[in-house]
Amino acid sequence: MRDRAKRRKFRKEYKPTFKLSRIGVVISVVALTFVLGLLYLSQSNQMATSGYDIAKLEKQQQELKLTTERLQIEASRLQSIQNLDAGIAKSGMVPVSKINYVAANTSVAVNIK
Amino acid sequence: MRRYTSRQIIKTDRIPFVVSIFIILATVVISRLFYIQVVDRKLYVAQAASQHSMKDTIFAKRGSIYARDTLSNSPFLIATNETLDLVYISPKEVEDKEKVITSLTSILGVKREDIESKWDPESMYLVVKHKTSKAESDAVRALGLKGVALQPENWRIYPENNLASSVLGFVNNEGDGNYGIEGTFNDILKGEDGYLNEETDSHGIKIAFGDNGSKAASDGTSVYLTIDRYIQGMAEKYLNDTVKKFSADSGNVIVMDKTDGKILAMANAPSFDPNKYTEVKDYKAFKNRAVTDVYEPGSVFKAVTLAAGVDAGKIKSTDTYTDTGSVVLNGNAIKNSDLKAHGVQTMSYVLEQSLNTGTTYVEQKLGKNLFYDYIKKFGFGESTGIEFDGEATGKVYKPDDLNEHGYATMSFGQSISMTPLQMLVAYATIANDGKMMRPYIVDKTVSNSGKEKKTGPKEVRQVLSAAASREMKEMLVNVVVKGHGKQAAVKGYKIAGKTGTAQVIKEDGTGYEDGKNIGTFVGFPVAENANFVVLAKIDNPKGVQWAESTAAPVVGQMLDFLLKYYQIPPTEGQ
Numbered sequence: 001m002r003d004r005a006k007r008r009k010f011r012k013e014y015k016p017t018f019k020l021s022r023i024g025v026v027i028s029v030v031a032l033t034f035v036l037g038l039l040y041l042s043q044s045n046q047m048a049t050s051g052y053d054i055a056k057l058e059k060q061q062q063e064l065k066l067t068t069e070r071l072q073i074e075a076s077r078l079q080s081i082q083n084l085d086a087g088i089a090k091s092g093m094v095p096v097s098k099i100n101y102v103a104a105n106t107s108v109a110v111n112i113k
Numbered sequence: 114m115r116r117y118t119s120r121q122i123i124k125t126d127r128i129p130f131v132v133s134i135f136i137i138l139a140t141v142v143i144s145r146l147f148y149i150q151v152v153d154r155k156l157y158v159a160q161a162a163s164q165h166s167m168k169d170t171i172f173a174k175r176g177s178i179y180a181r182d183t184l185s186n187s188p189f190l191i192a193t194n195e196t197l198d199l200v201y202i203s204p205k206e207v208e209d210k211e212k213v214i215t216s217l218t219s220i221l222g223v224k225r226e227d228i229e230s231k232w233d234p235e236s237m238y239l240v241v242k243h244k245t246s247k248a249e250s251d252a253v254r255a256l257g258l259k260g261v262a263l264q265p266e267n268w269r270i271y272p273e274n275n276l277a278s279s280v281l282g283f284v285n286n287e288g289d290g291n292y293g294i295e296g297t298f299n300d301i302l303k304g305e306d307g308y309l310n311e312e313t314d315s316h317g318i319k320i321a322f323g324d325n326g327s328k329a330a331s332d333g334t335s336v337y338l339t340i341d342r343y344i345q346g347m348a349e350k351y352l353n354d355t356v357k358k359f360s361a362d363s364g365n366v367i368v369m370d371k372t373d374g375k376i377l378a379m380a381n382a383p384s385f386d387p388n389k390y391t392e393v394k395d396y397k398a399f400k401n402r403a404v405t406d407v408y409e410p411g412s413v414f415k416a417v418t419l420a421a422g423v424d425a426g427k428i429k430s431t432d433t434y435t436d437t438g439s440v441v442l443n444g445n446a447i448k449n450s451d452l453k454a455h456g457v458q459t460m461s462y463v464l465e466q467s468l469n470t471g472t473t474y475v476e477q478k479l480g481k482n483l484f485y486d487y488i489k490k491f492g493f494g495e496s497t498g499i500e501f502d503g504e505a506t507g508k509v510y511k512p513d514d515l516n517e518h519g520y521a522t523m524s525f526g527q528s529i530s531m532t533p534l535q536m537l538v539a540y541a542t543i544a545n546d547g548k549m550m551r552p553y554i555v556d557k558t559v560s561n562s563g564k565e566k567k568t569g570p571k572e573v574r575q576v577l578s579a580a581a582s583r584e585m586k587e588m589l590v591n592v593v594v595k596g597h598g599k600q601a602a603v604k605g606y607k608i609a610g611k612t613g614t615a616q617v618i619k620e621d622g623t624g625y626e627d628g629k630n631i632g633t634f635v636g637f638p639v640a641e642n643a644n645f646v647v648l649a650k651i652d653n654p655k656g657v658q659w660a661e662s663t664a665a666p667v668v669g670q671m672l673d674f675l676l677k678y679y680q681i682p683p684t685e686g687q
Binding site for chain 1: 116189190191194195196234249271273274276342346677680682683684
């Protein structure tokens with residue numbers, strides 16, 4: 001009980017004092033400014049790096065778009081009527097002369113291997 | 114040590130002098146600052162902006178054009194854009210001229226003289242070659258020569274070359290469409306350019322979160338045609354073969370779906386390659402003459418006259434008249450093309466043998482006013498509504514504009530003018546149970562955001578009754594079986610059609626050209642699911658007189674192909 005009273009009295013009487021001198025204030029401000037500055041620089045650097053990454057990805061995207069465009073056009077050219085005609089002539093195929101139409105209700109047996 | 118009093122320290126003339134100098138210098142600096150930051154502010158702001166910002170136009174990509182591919186049921190690209198490099202030299206920056214010229218001539222295949230003749234040592238820009246291939250561009254880039262550079266350029270290309278060229282038109286160097294679909298739909302195909310306005314660092318690279326004020330380009334809308342590329346290809350092949358065979362001046366083939374009005378093929382001869390439009394000497398090759406040019410069709414128009422007579426209840430196919438070989442109206446004689454008198458003949462025979470006196474008889478029974486009404490009902494003298502600029506409407510005289518003789522000549526396709534498409538639409542109407550469908554060639558448009566706008570079929574009007582249509586089909590079948598249309602026949606099928614061999618009006622309009630003619634044939638199968646109608650027109654063939662030898666075989670070939678293409682089984686015993 002006496003100890004408790006002593007501790008209560010100590011807490012009341014003891015007021016932590018924090019005294020900072022002028023130099024201390026200046027140093028604290030400078031240090032804080034330095035830390036904030038570092039944080040800002042780090043952020044800016046990250047954003048700048050992202051900018052370069054974005055630019056690089058955009059360039060890649062553009063190149064891929066160009067490649068896609070080129071391939072689509074190449075596919076169209078290969079499938080063009082002129083090209084098909086040349087291929088047909090080369091393979092010796094001839095136009096259809098007669099088509100035999102089979103009635104739908106005819107029984108047809110198919111041998112599958 | 115000597116000590117100075119404060120009076121001695123202060124008492125000197127130099128301090129005010131130095132202070133004055135500083136004041137003067139400060140005044141100069143402040144004035145200069147004022148001048149730069151206030152008076153010349155705008156200039157320096159602009160200079161700073163140009164150093165750390167990038168401004169450029171973002172060119173919109175032009176929309177593509179597609180044809181149909183019925184077999185794969187997918188659209189097929191027939192007009193699109195390709196980015197190809199331009200190789201140019203900055204002679205002022207070139208260090209080794211000989212090396213540059215030798216390397217470029219060997220890689221690009223250009224002539225040495227072409228470069229040397231344009232070489233100006235002070236110039237910064239000398240074009241060597243446009244549209245280089247990827248292999249050529251890569252090879253030039255790999256050289257790494259100072260003063261040699263590549264610049265990407267956007268080009269309009271047509272992978273199918275001549276296919277449907279008169280339907281497509283072309284795009285000129287300014288990026289504008291001319292003629293055809295490229296011209297008519299230029300505004301939506303072109304899109305809207307954007308701009309780039311970005312902050313950059315000292316290397317010119319964009320700052321990701323800088324002050325950017327760009328507007329994206331809005332790419333053009335793509336156009337999907339109703340044209341089937343295989344049908345178009347075959348139409349052009351048969352047409353070109355015939356024009357070449359008879360050394361004709363020109364020709365057309367049109368294929369239309371009678372049930373919905375879709376144009377499946379529209380061929381013109383001569384045609385051109387839109388990739389090389391600058392090489393075309395005669396601008397008429399650019400025109401889609403199937404819709405822009407009118408002509409007097411001749412006997413192919415007789416089906417319209419007889420259809421009017423049947424529908425109006427004035428005649429039946431089995432009705433007869435007496436052909437004396439000549440009908441005189443207003444002191445002018447109308448005679449048959451064979452100059453013969455055929456005696457008592459049926460209306461069906463009139464069509465089979467293409468008798469001018471027979472159609473005059475029908476026109477007289479209708480009377481001018483009723484005949485004129487039917488001509489207008491069939492759409493002659495007005496636009497069909499097809500999506501092409503410059504569509505001609507033709508000329509139809511009103512009853513009061515011509516005397517009896519003049520109106521009688523209209524019954525066999527003279528004194529009246531029309532486009533080949535208008536003639537085809539009239540026959541499609543007869544084939545479609547008398548129902549006229551508006552012809553169209555654009556199936557849909559799709560914007561860059563994916564928004565679709567479909568055209569869809571449109572019924573114009575019911576021109577004939579279904580019964581009149583049936584009767585006309587039977588008469589037209591007889592033309593092919595017994596008359597002048599035999600060369601359009603396809604074994605195993607009932608083919609209906611009519612020939613027309615028309616004279617050509619003189620340029621000054623004072624009569625007809627000697628020895629010149631235009632042969633037309635329009636035909637269609639009478640079979641279930643065979644919905645196509647075909648017109649062929651051959652202009653001024655040499656060494657042959659009648660359309661049954663020029664236009665009819667083309668239609669026969671097309672119908673044979675189409676019946677196989679759409680897998681329509683035969684309806685008649687073979």
